Amino acid sequence: MNIALILSGGVGSRMGLEKPKQYHELGGRPVLVRTMEQFQFCEKINGIVVVAASIWANQIWYWKELYGLTKLMKIAEPGSNRQQSILSGLLAAEGFMNHEQGNVVVQDAARPLTTTALIGQLLDGLREAPCVMPVLPMTDTVYKSYDGQWAAGLLERSTLFAGQAPEAFWYGAYLKLYKDTPAEKLNAMSGSSQLPQSIGWKVKLIPGERENIKLTEPIDWMLCETILRERDSKI
Numbered sequence: 506m507n508i509a510l511i512l513s514g515g516v517g518s519r520m521g522l523e524k525p526k527q528y529h530e531l532g533g534r535p536v537l538v539r540t541m542e543q544f545q546f547c548e549k550i551n552g553i554v555v556v557a558a559s560i561w562a563n564q565i566w567y568w569k570e571l572y573g574l575t576k577l578m579k580i581a582e583p584g585s586n587r588q589q590s591i592l593s594g595l596l597a598a599e600g601f602m603n604h605e606q607g608n609v610v611v612q613d614a615a616r617p618l619t620t621t622a623l624i625g626q627l628l629d630g631l632r633e634a635p636c637v638m639p640v641l642p643m644t645d646t647v648y649k650s651y652d653g654q655w656a657a658g659l660l661e662r663s664t665l666f667a668g669q670a671p672e673a674f675w676y677g678a679y680l681k682l683y684k685d686t687p688a689e690k691l692n693a694m695s696g697s698s699q700l701p702q703s704i705g706w707k708v709k710l711i712p713g714e715r716e717n718i719k720l721t722e723p724i725d726w727m728l729c730e731t732i733l734r735e736r737d738s739k740i
């Protein structure tokens with residue numbers, strides 16, 4: 506069984522909106538709905554777990570019916586940070602996941618343009634490794650700085666990659682890792698793949714997608730709307 510774990514507990518403060526960005530409409534539908542739709546449409550995904558504050562639960566269940574998101578199985582409470590929210594979502598899926606089999610794809614609610622093709626490629630990559638991450642090569646010259654004001658050296662661009670979400674994992678092993686890791690160490694991590702990589706898991710890299718934008722700044726919103734209009738015009 507393959508499930509999607511969508512992290513929707515963020516407040517989106519950098520967007521300057523009155524409510525979290527993932528609950529605003531983008532091209533006529535809420536951002537979270539657009540993000541869930543990509544997993545709904547992906548044949549390789551069997552179920553969806555959303556990690557969201559309880560005040561949004563009724564709204565999300567309503568969207569499930571309104572937009573036909575039949576794969577939505579559970580809504581879990583977010584933790585105090587990203588890592589605790591991942592753990593909450595993994596635990597919420599225990600009731601319908603086989604610990605020895607199955608995979609989980611961890612996604613940000615604010616990435617509404619991820620394609621079903623990329624999701625499928627992530628799951629295919631799990632045949633070779635317990636962790637798969639989409640990345641983009643660096644196209645700009647990259648400098649190191651310790652204070653953000655003075656350059657301290659030039660980094661080798663060919664060895665650097667920008668990580669994206671979603672990321673895919675063997676569910677049982679990933680859940681055990683999160684359960685067994687002390688909270689202090691877990692809370693010091695940031696990305697979804699950082700913890701497994703830090704203890705020696707092989708992390709397979711696959712090509713990401715330039716259009717797989719995360720809504721962070723207002724300009725991202727405009728770019729997403731432009732891309733959606735282009736995609737809709739081709740349907």
